[in-house]
Amino acid sequence: MNQICLVEDEQKVAAFICKGLEEHDYQITTAKDGTMAKALLQSSKFNLFILDVMLPDINGIELCRQIRQTDTKTPILMLTALDQIQNKVAGLKAGADDYLVKPFHFSELLARIEALLRRQQTDIKTEHTLTFDDLTLDTWTNVVEREGKQITLTAKEYTLLELFMRNPNKILSREYIGEQVWKIDFDTGTNFIDVYVNYLRKKIEKGFKSKLIHTVIGMGYILRGDK
Numbered sequence: 001m002n003q004i005c006l007v008e009d010e011q012k013v014a015a016f017i018c019k020g021l022e023e024h025d026y027q028i029t030t031a032k033d034g035t036m037a038k039a040l041l042q043s044s045k046f047n048l049f050i051l052d053v054m055l056p057d058i059n060g061i062e063l064c065r066q067i068r069q070t071d072t073k074t075p076i077l078m079l080t081a082l083d084q085i086q087n088k089v090a091g092l093k094a095g096a097d098d099y100l101v102k103p104f105h106f107s108e109l110l111a112r113i114e115a116l117l118r119r120q121q122t123d124i125k126t127e128h129t130l131t132f133d134d135l136t137l138d139t140w141t142n143v144v145e146r147e148g149k150q151i152t153l154t155a156k157e158y159t160l161l162e163l164f165m166r167n168p169n170k171i172l173s174r175e176y177i178g179e180q181v182w183k184i185d186f187d188t189g190t191n192f193i194d195v196y197v198n199y200l201r202k203k204i205e206k207g208f209k210s211k212l213i214h215t216v217i218g219m220g221y222i223l224r225g226d227k
């Protein structure tokens with residue numbers, strides 16, 4: 001369940017937001033001023049912050065700036081009482097992700113919150129997914145897909161592919177591959193790296209529209225588009 005921290009001193013507004021969000025299965029913790037908000041930040045984790053600009057002890061924009069000093073990722077939605085452009089700009093500059101002008105319809109608040117949480121999910125996914133052309137490798141789940149079709153790799157094939165995907169468009173020598181994937185000094189007498197590269201190629205290229213791993217004669221291999 002998503003945990004939201006609402007910082008708002010006006011009780012009526014806070015109650016209105018809490019009631020609506022709880023009906024939509026969000027868990028809300030409210031703080032009525034900046035001091036309380038900062039205490040909450042020490043003790044709890046939140047998925048999103050809603051900060052009112054006008055607070056009794058601190059400006060919501062300043063609070064936003066302070067949150068961003070230690071937390072650069074959690075989405076922050078600012079509420080501003082007046083449609084003042086300086087508040088919007090200052091809020092966004094302080095690290096807020098979006099703002100809403102009071103009074104607002106609850107459905108609008110909900111839409112903004114959902115969009116921010118969705119965007120955050122996408123960002124997290126982007127962070128742990130490597131992509132090259134139509135090939136993706138998820139470093140959390142170890143799932144490899146091409147054109148959306150899942151490809152089953154052995155552990156070594158997976159490590160080899162991850163190495164290529166972390167170094168796209170770059171020639172990787174057999175020595176380098178040997179060190180990185182097998183943690184060995186390369187023995188020039190064997191061709192097992194070529195053998196493994198070919199296993200991997202078969203799995204990620206056979207039945208698909210283009211080649212991805214290319215041989216660079218005398219130098220090694222490269223992951224690049226088939227041009």
Ligand code: CA
Nearest residue numbers: 009052054055
């Ligand atoms: Ca207020």
